[in-house]
Amino acid sequence: MTLAAPGVERRGAGFRRAAAQSDGRMPLRTAAGLGLGAAVLWLSLLVLLPLAAVIVKGTGNGWSGFWDALTTREALSALRLTVFSSIGVAALNAVIGTLIAWVLVRDRFRGKRVVEVVIDIPFALPTIVAGLVLLTLYGPHSPVGVNWYATTRGVILALLFVTLPFVVRTVQPVLIGLDREVEEAAASLGASRFTTFLRVILPAILPAIAGGAALAFARAMGEYGSVVLISGGLQFKTEISSMYVYSQIENDQLAAAAATATALLAISLVVIGLLDIVQRWAARRG
Amino acid sequence: MKRFPMNRMRAAVLSRLRGRHLLATLTVALVATVGLVACTSSNAATSSGNGKRLSVVAYSVAKPAYDALQKGFASTTGGSGVTWRSSYGASGDQSRAVQHGQQADYLAFSLEPDLTRLVPKFVASDWNNGPTKGLVSESVVAIVVRKGNPKKITGWDDLARSGVKIVTPDPGSSGSAKWNILAAYTHVLARGGTDAEAETYLKKFYANVVSKPDSGSKATQTFLNGTGDVLISYENEAIAARQKGQALDYIVPAESILIENPAAVTVTAPQAAKDFLTYVVSADGQKVLASKGFRPVLAGTSLPTVVGANDPAKPFPTVAHLVTVADLGGWNAINKKYFDDPTGIVSRIEAGAQ
Amino acid sequence: MDSQIAPAATTDLSAPIVVGKAPTQPRRPRRTGTYVLRSIAVGYVGVLVLVPLAVVVWRTIQPGLDTFWETVADRTAVHAIVLTGVVTGITVLLNVVFGIGMALLLVRYRFPGRRLLNILIDLPLAVSPIVVGLALILVYGQEGGWLSGLGVQVIYSIPGMVLATAFVSLPLVVRELVPVLEEEGLDQELAARSLGANARQCFRRITLPTIKWALAYGVVLSLARAIGEFGAVKVVSGNVIGQTQTVTLLVDERAEQFEPGAYQASILLIAVTVICIVGVSLIHPPEGRS
Numbered sequence: 035m036t037l038a039a040p041g042v043e044r045r046g047a048g049f050r051r052a053a054a055q056s057d058g059r060m061p062l063r064t065a066a067g068l069g070l071g072a073a074v075l076w077l078s079l080l081v082l083l084p085l086a087a088v089i090v091k092g093t094g095n096g097w098s099g100f101w102d103a104l105t106t107r108e109a110l111s112a113l114r115l116t117v118f119s120s121i122g123v124a125a126l127n128a129v130i131g132t133l134i135a136w137v138l139v140r141d142r143f144r145g146k147r148v149v150e151v152v153i154d155i156p157f158a159l160p161t162i163v164a165g166l167v168l169l170t171l172y173g174p175h176s177p178v179g180v181n182w183y184a185t186t187r188g189v190i191l192a193l194l195f196v197t198l199p200f201v202v203r204t205v206q207p208v209l210i211g212l213d214r215e216v217e218e219a220a221a222s223l224g225a226s227r228f229t230t231f232l233r234v235i236l237p238a239i240l241p242a243i244a245g246g247a248a249l250a251f252a253r254a255m256g257e258y259g260s261v262v263l264i265s266g267g268l269q270f271k272t273e274i275s276s277m278y279v280y281s282q283i284e285n286d287q288l289a290a291a292a293a294t295a296t297a298l299l300a301i302s303l304v305v306i307g308l309l310d311i312v313q314r315w316a317a318r319r320g
Numbered sequence: 321m322k323r324f325p326m327n328r329m330r331a332a333v334l335s336r337l338r339g340r341h342l343l344a345t346l347t348v349a350l351v352a353t354v355g356l357v358a359c360t361s362s363n364a365a366t367s368s369g370n371g372k373r374l375s376v377v378a379y380s381v382a383k384p385a386y387d388a389l390q391k392g393f394a395s396t397t398g399g400s401g402v403t404w405r406s407s408y409g410a411s412g413d414q415s416r417a418v419q420h421g422q423q424a425d426y427l428a429f430s431l432e433p434d435l436t437r438l439v440p441k442f443v444a445s446d447w448n449n450g451p452t453k454g455l456v457s458e459s460v461v462a463i464v465v466r467k468g469n470p471k472k473i474t475g476w477d478d479l480a481r482s483g484v485k486i487v488t489p490d491p492g493s494s495g496s497a498k499w500n501i502l503a504a505y506t507h508v509l510a511r512g513g514t515d516a517e518a519e520t521y522l523k524k525f526y527a528n529v530v531s532k533p534d535s536g537s538k539a540t541q542t543f544l545n546g547t548g549d550v551l552i553s554y555e556n557e558a559i560a561a562r563q564k565g566q567a568l569d570y571i572v573p574a575e576s577i578l579i580e581n582p583a584a585v586t587v588t589a590p591q592a593a594k595d596f597l598t599y600v601v602s603a604d605g606q607k608v609l610a611s612k613g614f615r616p617v618l619a620g621t622s623l624p625t626v627v628g629a630n631d632p633a634k635p636f637p638t639v640a641h642l643v644t645v646a647d648l649g650g651w652n653a654i655n656k657k658y659f660d661d662p663t664g665i666v667s668r669i670e671a672g673a674q
Numbered sequence: 675m676d677s678q679i680a681p682a683a684t685t686d687l688s689a690p691i692v693v694g695k696a697p698t699q700p701r702r703p704r705r706t707g708t709y710v711l712r713s714i715a716v717g718y719v720g721v722l723v724l725v726p727l728a729v730v731v732w733r734t735i736q737p738g739l740d741t742f743w744e745t746v747a748d749r750t751a752v753h754a755i756v757l758t759g760v761v762t763g764i765t766v767l768l769n770v771v772f773g774i775g776m777a778l779l780l781v782r783y784r785f786p787g788r789r790l791l792n793i794l795i796d797l798p799l800a801v802s803p804i805v806v807g808l809a810l811i812l813v814y815g816q817e818g819g820w821l822s823g824l825g826v827q828v829i830y831s832i833p834g835m836v837l838a839t840a841f842v843s844l845p846l847v848v849r850e851l852v853p854v855l856e857e858e859g860l861d862q863e864l865a866a867r868s869l870g871a872n873a874r875q876c877f878r879r880i881t882l883p884t885i886k887w888a889l890a891y892g893v894v895l896s897l898a899r900a901i902g903e904f905g906a907v908k909v910v911s912g913n914v915i916g917q918t919q920t921v922t923l924l925v926d927e928r929a930e931q932f933e934p935g936a937y938q939a940s941i942l943l944i945a946v947t948v949i950c951i952v953g954v955s956l957i958h959p960p961e962g963r964s
Contacts, residue, residue, distance in 0.1 A: 058860055059784040065873065066783055073776050076768075077794050080841055084809030085801070087820055091812055130718055137715040141708060149716060151951055152723050158895075158947045160902030161803075162922045163940045166929050170733060170937075171726040174546040184531075184547050195722055227707070249799070256802025258905035259922070263929060266547055267538075268531045276804045276905065281534055283808055283909060284413045285492040292812070295805040302800040375914065383931060405916040421816035422830045422912045541930055564932055 088299065092292035103293035111270045112278040113297060115186070119274070120254035123193040124247040131201025131250075132243055138202070139209040157199040161259025168192055169263045184266030189274060192261040193254045200253065201246030208242040209235075241316040248309035252302040373403045374593050377418055378428040379411035379495055380537035381557040382581070385457070385612045386428070389600055392608045398595030410535035411495030418442055418586075425589035426596055428456065428581065430495025430536070433651045435582045447584040456600050457556075457614040459579040460572060460639055461503035464543065464551040464558045467567040471549050475573045476507045479550060480524035487531045487548035489539045491659060491666060496536030498659065499579050500552040501666055505658070506648070507575035510641035519665060526669050544568070554579060559613030559635070562628035570630065575641040581614075610635070727944065734937040745935030746942065753916050754924040755942075761832065761907075761920065762900040765839040769896045770889070773847030778881070780848070781855040798844045806841050807909025810834060830912040835920070838906035843899040847892035854888040855881075891957050898950040902943065 062070060093100045103109065138150065156164060170176070172191060173183045182188035212235065220230045258276040265272040267281075275294055282291035378386055386406065393399035407414065407422065411430035418424050418438055427443065429435050435454070439445050448454030465473050471484060479486060489497035504525050508518035531547050533539045536557055543551035544566055551568075558570035583600065585593040599605045606616035611624045615636050629635030648654050661667045734742065745751060779785075780792060798806075813820045814828035814837070828834040862880050871879065882889075904922040911918040913927070921939055928936035 060782055060860070062783050062785045066779065069775050070779055070783075070785060073772060073779060073791070076772050077791070080837060080844065081794055081797055083820065084806070084813045084841075085797070087812035088805060088809045130714075133711060134715040134719065137711050141712050143712060145716075149719055151948070151955070152719055154951045155723055155727070155947060158898045158902070158951055160904055160922045160925075160943050160947070162904040162926050162929075163902070163943050163947075166925060166936060166940055167726045167730050169929075171729045174544075177729060181546065183545050184542075191722075198719070198722060252800045256800070256805065258802060258804050259926075266531065266542055266545060267533060268547065271530075276802045279802075279804045279808060280905075280909065281490070281493070283804070283811070284410065284534055285490075286413075286416045287492075288808070288812065291808055295802070295808055298802055298805060299800070306800055375917070403916070405914050407912060407914040409913070417830070417912055419817065420829070421827060422914070423917075537931060541932070544932070561932075566932070 085299070088292050088295050091289055092294075092296035094289060094292075099289075100293050100296070103290045104297055106290070108269050108273070109275075109278055109290070109294050112273045112275045113294065115189070115273070116255060116275040116298075117301065119186070119190050119193055120251050123190060123197055123254045124251040126194065127197050127201045127250045128243050128247040131198070131246060132205050132239065135202045135205040135209055139206060153199050153202055156196050157203075161196065161257070162263070164195055164260035165192065165263035168195060168260065173264060183264055184268050184272055186272060188264040188266075189261055189272055192264050193257060196257055196260050197250035197253050200250040201243060204242045204246035204249070205239050208239050212238055241313045244312055244316075245309055248305050251305055255298055255302050372401050372590075372592060373405065374425045374590070374596065375423045376404060376406040376426045376428070377414050377422060377424040378406065378408050378426075379414060379430040379434075379581075380408050380535040381430075381496065381540070381554055381560065382428055383408045383537070384560045384563070385556070385609055385614055388608050388612055389596075389605060392604060393596055393599050396595075396599060396604075398592060399599065402592055402596075408537070410489070410493040410538075412493045413534070424586050425593040426583065426585055428583040430579070430581060431498060431651070432580070432582050432645075433655060434495060435584055436651075438586075440587075442586050443584050444587055448582070450601070452601050452617045454582045454584060455580050455617045456583040456597075456605075457581045457609050458617055459554045459556045459581070459613075459615055460576040460642070461499050461579065462553060462555040462558050462570045462572050462576075464540075464553055464561075464568055464570045466549065467569055469569050469571075473550060473571060475571070476504060476521075476575065479504070479528060480521060482528075484528050484550060485530045485548040486525065486528045486550050486552065487533070487539050487543045488529055488552040489536055490532040490534055491670075493534045494536055494539075496539065496553060496557075497532070499554070499577055501658065502648070502654070503573075503575070503577040503643075504552070505665070506577060506643045507573065507641070510575040510643060519669075522665070523669055523672075555615075555636070556613035559626060559628040563613070572630075572637050572639060574639070575643070576639045578642050578644045580617075580645060730937055730940060730944070734941045737934075741934065742938050742941075745938040748935075750915050750919070751921075751924060751935065751939060754919050754921045754939075757832075757918070758901055758920045758922075761835050761839055762897060764836050765843060765900045766893060766896050768836070768840050769843055769847045770893060772844075773851060773892060773896075774885070774889070777848050777851035777855055777885075781852055782860065795845050795848050798841055801841075803838075803842060803903065803905030804909060806838055806906040810837055810841070810906075810910050829910050830914070830918065832918070834910040835907050835918065838910050839900045839903045842903055842906055843896045846895045846899060847889070850888045850892035850895070851885050854885050858884050887957055891954055894950050894954050894957075898947060901946055 060066075092103070095103075104113070134153070138146065138153075159167075168188075168191060169183070171178070172180050172188060174181050182191060216234055217230055220234050221227075225233070256276055257274075258280070261274055262277055265274065265277065267273050267277055275298055279291045279294050279298075282288070282294070376386060376390075383406075386408075390402075390404050390406075394402065405423075407417075407424075409417070411434045414422075415429060415434035415437060418427065419442070424442070427435060427438070432454075435443060435447070439447065463473060463475075463479070465471065471478070473479070473484070478484065488500045491497040491501060501522070505518045505522050508521050509515070513521075531539075531542050533542050536553060539551060540553060540557055540561055542548070544561065555570070555572060558568070561568060562570075583597060585597055600609070601618060603618060603621060606618045606621040607624060610616050610621060611626060613626060613628060613635070616623075623635065625632045626635035631637075645651060645654065649657075656664070658664045658666045662671065776791070776795060780788065780795075801809075811819065811829055814822065814824070814834060816822050816827070816829065819829075826833060828837065862884070863876050866876050866880050902922060903920075904926070907920055908923060908926070911920070911923065913919055913923050915927070919927070921943060925936050925939045925943070928934070928939065
C-alpha cells in the first residue's frame with residue numbers, strides 16, 4: 035500500500051521511510067524506547083539476573099570447585115540418570131509421537147476428538163497432579179498390581195507422560211500442510227507405502243520431529259513435579275538432577291545446587307541451540 | 321498445543337476501525353481488576369500485625385501433634401479465635417529457613433542445636449530457663465518393620481545383616497536422622513563395646529541404607545511406599561503411622577537414645593504464642609502429645625490410651641539402656657565428634673561411602 | 675509459515691479451520707496397517723494418560739461427595755485456592771502487559787539486541803522449575819542475595835511466588851502474539867495513521883482487535899501454567915500452610931502425609947486444566963467476519 039495522499043509527507047514521513055525498509059520494521063522512537071527499557075528491566079529482574087546468579091554461584095569456586103561439586107557420587111549419578119532418561123524419552127517420543135501425529139492427521143475414527151484433547155492434558159496439567167495420577171495407577175497401591183515406585187521405569191514413565199504432546203504437536207501441522215500430490219505421484223510410480231513414507235514424507239517432517247524431540251529432551255532434563263512422587267528419591271538409583279538440586283537447596287548447599295543447575299542449563303541450551311542450527315540447515319535444504 | 325490458524329489478511333482496514341475492541345478491552349479490564357484486588361488482598365494476607373494469627377514452624381513428624389494441640393488450644397481462653405499458619409519440614413531445613421527470613425512465632429524442632437542456632441537473633445537466650453528446660457516432648461528411636469516382621473528384626477545387630485535394607489533420613493537436613501545415627505552408634509557402647517567397634521557397626525549399617533530422604537516424615541512415606549525392609553524413626557512417628565491405619569510394626573530396641581524435642585517462641589512473637597507454649601507444657605497439652613505417641617516431659621502426666629502403640633495401655637516402655645545427650649557430653653561435643661564436616665565420624669563414613 | 679495454513683484442498687473459506695482434520699478425499703478401503711497404527715496410538719495415549727486419570731477420578735468419587743466437600747472446603751484448602759487465584763491473577767496481568775509490549779517490540783521495531791531479546795524470552799522453556807527457584811533465591815534471598823537490600827520480603831512470600839510463576843509462563847503470551855502481529859504487518863496501521871488516527875487509537879482499534887484471539891489464547895495458556903506451577907513455587911514459598919501454600923503445594927503435602935484430600939484437590943486442578951484445553955480449542959478465528 036503506497037500512501038500518496040497529501041499531508042502524509044509531514045506526519046507519516048517517518049513511517050514511509052521506515053516502511054520502505056525491506057524488513058518492514060520501524061526504528062525506535064521515544065515511546066517505544068521507553069517500552070523497550072521497561073521490557074529490558076522486567077526481563078533482567080526476572081530472567082537475566084537470576085540465571086546469571088546461578089551460573090556465578092555455581093562457578094564461584096573456579097573450574098575445579100565447579101567440577102568437584104558436579105562430580106560427587108550423588109550429583110553425578112543423578113546427572114547420568116537424568117541425561118540418559120531424557121535422551122531415551124526424546125527418542126521414544128520421536129517415534130511414537132510421529133506415529134500418533136500420523137494417526138491423528140491421516141486417520142478418521144470415532145473418538146479422535148477425545149484423543150486430541152487427551153494429548154494436550156499432560157502439557158497443561160500441573161506436574162504434581164501428573165505425579166499423583168501416575169503414582170495412583172503405577173505405584174504401590176495400584177489397582178492393577180503394577181508397582182513401578184522407586185524404579186527407573188517409573189521415572190521414565192513420568193517423563194514420557196509430560197513429554198507426550200511435544201513431538202505430536204510439532205509434527206501435526208507439518209503433516210497437515212504436506213502436498214499429497216507428491217505422495218500420489220510416488221504411489222503411481224509403484225512405490226510401496228513404506229517407501230513413500232521413507233523417501234517422501236519423512237524428510238519433510240524430520241525437522242519437526244527433531245524440533246519436538248529437542249523440546250521433549252529439554253523438558254525431561256528439568257522435570258520435577260511429575261517424577262518426584264513415583265521416583266522415591268533413592269540416591270544413586272532413582273534420584274534425578276532436579277531432585278538432587280532441590281535437596282541441596284534445602285540443606286543450604288547453594289553452591290553445590292548451583293553447580294548442577296548450571297550443568298543442566300548448559301546441556302539444555304546446547305541441545306536447543308543445536309536444534310536451531312539443524313532446523314535452519316534442513317529448511318535451506320528442503 | 322495447536323498452532324493458531326492464520327487468516328487475518330482478508331479483513332479490510334475500515335472494518336477494523338469500527339471499534340470492535342470491546343472484548344479485548346473487557347478482558348484487559350477484567351485482568352487488571354483482578355490483579356488490583358489481588359494486590360490489595362495479598363498485602364492484607366501477609367501482614368502479621370494481627371496478634372491472633374500465629375505462625376508455627378516445626379519439624380516434619382510433629383504435624384499430627386500440633387494439629388491436635390492447636391485444636392486443644394482453641395478451647396482454652398488464650399486460644400480462642402487464633403488462626404494458624406503452619407510449616408512442617410525437616411528440622412535442619414526449617415531452622416535454616418527461619419534464619420533466612422521465614423516468618424515464625426512458635427518454633428518446634430527435633431533437636432536443640434536447630435533451636436540454639438537461632439539464639440539470640442530470633443530466640444531469646446533464656447528460652448530454656450523453664451521447668452522443662454525448654455523441652456516439650458520426648459521420644460525414643462524405634463525400629464519400624466513391615467507388618468508381621470518378616471525379616472525377624474529384634475534389635476540393632478540385625479540391621480547389620482546383609483540383605484536388610486534400611487531407610488533413614490539424611491542427617492544434613494533431618495533431625496530424626498541424627499537421633500537415629502546416634503542411637504545406632506551408641507548401642508554398641510551401651511553394651512560395653514569400644515568406639516572402634518561402634519564405628520565398624522555404623523559402617524555396616526550405612527552399607528545397608530538404600531534411601532536417605534530429606535525428612536522424618538518423608539522417610540516414613542518412602543518406607544510405606546514399599547522401599548526398604550526397615551525404617552529407623554521416632555517411636556511417635558511409628559505410632560502416628562499406625563494411627564493413620566498404615567500396616568506396620570515397630571520395635572523399641574533394648575538400647576536407644578532419649579530424643580528430646582525443644583520448642584520456643586520467637587522474639588517477635590505475640591502473647592498468644594507464649595500462651596500456646598504454656599499450654600503445650602501444661603498437663604492438658606502433654607496429654608494431647610501423649611495421645612499422639614509423644615512421651616511427655618511433664619512429670620506425672622496421666623497417660624491416655626494411645627491408639628497405635630504396641631500396648632495402648634502401656635504405650636511408652638522403659639528402655640533398658642537409654643543414652644541421653646547429657647551422657648554423650650552435650651550437643652557441642654556430639655556435633656564435633658559425629659557430624660562436623662569433614663572430621664566427624666558420620667561425615668567420614670558418608671564420604672567413604674561416596 | 676506455510677505449514678500452519680490449512681491445506682489448499684479446502685476451498686470453503688467460511689468453514690472453521692480445525693487442526694487435525696484431513697482434507698476431503700475419496701474414501702480408501704482401510705488396510706490392516708491403519709488399524710494397527712490406530713490401536714498403537716490410541717492404546718499408548720490411553721494407557722499413559724487416560725487410564726491413570728480415570729483411576730484418580732474414581733478414587734476421588736469413591737469416598738463420596740461429603741468427603742469431597744470436606745477436604746475441598748476446609749480452611750487450608752480454601753486458603754490455598756484463594757492464594758493460587760491471587761498469584762495467578764497478578765502473574766497473568768504481568769504477562770499480558772509485558773507480553774503485548776514485548777511482542778510489539780519484537781515485531782514492529784528494529785534495535786540492537788533484538789535477537790537477544792528473542793532468545794531471552796524463550797529461555798524459560800529450557801529451565802528446570804527447581805533451577806528457577808534457586809535462581810530467585812540467589813538474587814532475592816535475604817541472606818546473601820544479590821538484591822537482598824530491597825527491604826521487601828520476596829522469598830517465602832507472595833512476590834517471590836509471583837516472580838517464580840511469571841518466569842515459567844513468560845513466553846506463553848508473547849509467542850502467541852508474535853505470529854499474528856507478523857502476519858498483519860504495518861500496513862493496517864500505516865493506513866490508519868494516514869487517515870488521521872493517533873498512536874493510542876491505533877493500538878486500541880487496530881492492534882488490539884487483531885491480537886484479541888491470540889491474546890485470549892495466550893491468557894488461557896498462561897492461566898493454566900500459572901495455576902499448575904509447582905517446583906519453582908515449592909522452592910521459593912516455604913510452603914507455609916495457611917500462608918504460602920498454593921493448591922499444587924497442598925496436593926503435594928496431602929500426598930506426602932497420607933492425609934485425605936490429595937485426590938480431591940487434584941480433581942479441582944484437573945477440572946481447571948480440561949476447561950482451559952477445551953476453552954482454547956473453542957477459540958477459533960471468526961471466519962468470514964473480521
